[in-house]
Amino acid sequence: MARKPRNARRVLVVDDEVDLAELLELTLIKMGLDVDTANGVKEARGMLGSTAYDLVLTDMRMQDGEGLELVQYIQEARLDVPVAVITAYGSTQNAVAALKAGAFDYLAKPVSLEQLRTLVKSALRLDDTEEATPPLPVGxxxxxxxxxxxxxxxxxxxxxxxxxxxxxxxxxxxxxxxxxxxxxxxxxxxxxxxxxxxxxxxxxxxxxxxxxxxxxxxxxxxxxxxxxxxxxxxxxxxxxxxxxxxxxxxxxxxxxxxxxxxxxxxxxxxxxxxxxxxxxxxxxxxxxxxxxxxxxxxxxxxxxxxxxxxMPPLREMGDDIVLIARHVLARLAQQNGMSMPAFATDALKALRQYGFPGNVRELENTLERALALSDGTTITSDDLQLQPQTFEGDVETGGAGGPLQDYLDRVERNAIADALEKTNGNRTQAAKHLGVTFRSLRYRMDRLGIAGKD
CATH class of the missing domain: 3.40.50.300 (P-loop containing nucleotide triphosphate hydrolases)
Structure with a gap:
């Protein structure tokens, strides 16, 4: 069945409670919208097949079915229309199920007209934005x-x-x-x-x-x-x-x-x-x-x-690590007023072999250090100062011949650096975050040569 084109913003209200349906209809009409009503899932599916809507508001439980069925129908039919569900007060499970099925948002009973207006404005603004916003270029x-x-x-x-x-x-x-x-x-x-x-x-x-x-x-x-x-x-x-x-x-x-x-x-x-x-x-x-x-x-x-x-860890992203490394290095070089150095073959091999337990954040720190140590034209494996690692499940192990203490120090240093970053360098808060005493953290930072502030 061909769908009728829409001349103005049109909303479909699906509810078998007459009083609530009328309240929603009147509120939406006052907002300058055209409104159609359906008293159940079956009637709503028929109307969606013949008319294009900008928004669907549906009750969760009706005599001939559930609003969740309507959400799933809209997703399966690939109808370009946001749908919001109305749930009983405190019915978190139903609201979560609807959102996971593809609902745009939800309202809890008794329906707040203020929240209804906010939801509708957001939904209709969303529809415009999707048509006007092109995909982001890769860069x-x-x-x-x-x-x-x-x-x-x-x-x-x-x-x-x-x-x-x-x-x-x-x-x-x-x-x-x-x-x-x-x-x-x-x-x-x-x-x-x-x-x-x-x-x-x-x-x-x-x-x-x-x-x-x-x-x-x-x-x-x-x-x-x-x-x-x-x-x-x-x-x-x-x-x-x-x-x-x-x-x-x-x-x-x-x-x-x-x-x-x-x-x-x-x-x-x-x-x-x-x-x-x-x-x-x-x-x-x-x-x-x-x-x-x-x-x-x-x-x-x-x-x-x-x-x-x-979010996948960096070690599961294959050759993306080289792409990301070049992007980060270009940014760091620009910030320092330098031309971007090239990666030597041994440096690229080291980047691919290293596990990066600190992921992109550790990669950025590694490249910033390498840029300072390099001759300005080429980044070598010596500049990176990385040791190959392997991963077994969730357990990280040092590469062949890697001293155990070096590996433990590296893991400890990353954990402390991460905690300090999250607390803006505050050692007292970082110690609390790590679950150690301030004195213990201070000792570890002194041993590893990590700076911080009290």
Missing amino acids: DRPLLGDSPAIQQVLELVEKLARSQAPVYITGESGSGKERAARLIHARSNRSAQPFVAVNCGAIPENLMESEFFGYRKGAFTGADQDRDGFFQAATGGTLFLDEVADLPLAMQVKLLRAIQERKVRKVGSTSEDAVDVRLISATHQNLARCVEGGKFRQDLYYRLNVIELK
Whole structure:
């Protein structure tokens, strides 16, 4: 059956509750939209086959089926229309299932008209953006590579950019989790709005609530004026929670409420403010194991882990390491006002053989050191100062003939450097992050020749 062309923005409301359907219809008409209604899944499928819609709003449970069936039908029929579901209050499982099936967003009953308007504006803006935004050229992508591993990531990123579902990015330290989050934001309808990145492990526990939600003047000593938090700063855009596993349990409760209610309360305030943010979280830890160990709330885990994006380690990206190395070296040379040196054959061999436990971050540090040690025209294997390594499962072992202590020192140095980076060089916070005493960390840093600040 041929589908009728659309002359104006048209929304399909699917609900067998007459009162709710009328409320949604009236609200949407006041927004200047054309609205059609269907009282069940079967009627909605027929209307989708004959009419082009800009948005579908469907209840989750109806007499002749579930809204999830409609979401799946739209995905299978490849209809270019975002669909949002309406779930019973507190029905997290249904909302998560719908988002994983391809729903754009969800609303909880009783439906907030303010949230409805926000969702509709976001959905319709998304449709325009998709038509107007061309694919990013390879040179402008923050994620480089031609290997199947990275291509799979890029394909999923494009799909995630068209959704409002929370994304959970996993991967080893230095594998590009924040880069992936920024690319999702850049390709989404929120790209013109802020991208706010937060390192959850670098915020003192007693400041977390005020940093995330803001505070009112006079809320505590030193609060001499109102201040917005991360949620308010990211309104309309994306909030990226890096190392989310480091959040203390008390803050996890507050974060869960903010996600469920889509409202936050500033410290010292008696009222809540509505916020519209897309959440992306990441950690190098195994969050499921943190849940099993009682360190992370299961309900928050399911809220954040709607769709998982796994970043591949550098050692699984084949010859992409050479492509990335040349790109990084060109940038470093430009920053230093130098011509880009060439890689000697032995240097390329060393790059391919080394396991890079610190991934792209370690590669960047290695190349920066090599650039300083080189003659300015060629990077050799001696300039890289790498030792070949092999990997057995998750256990890294030194290459043949590699002294055990050298290997252990390298692993320890990478772990300390990573912790210092996450805490902006603060040794006290880094020690807490690593689970050692400050004195122990200071001793290890002195032994390994690592600088830091108190």
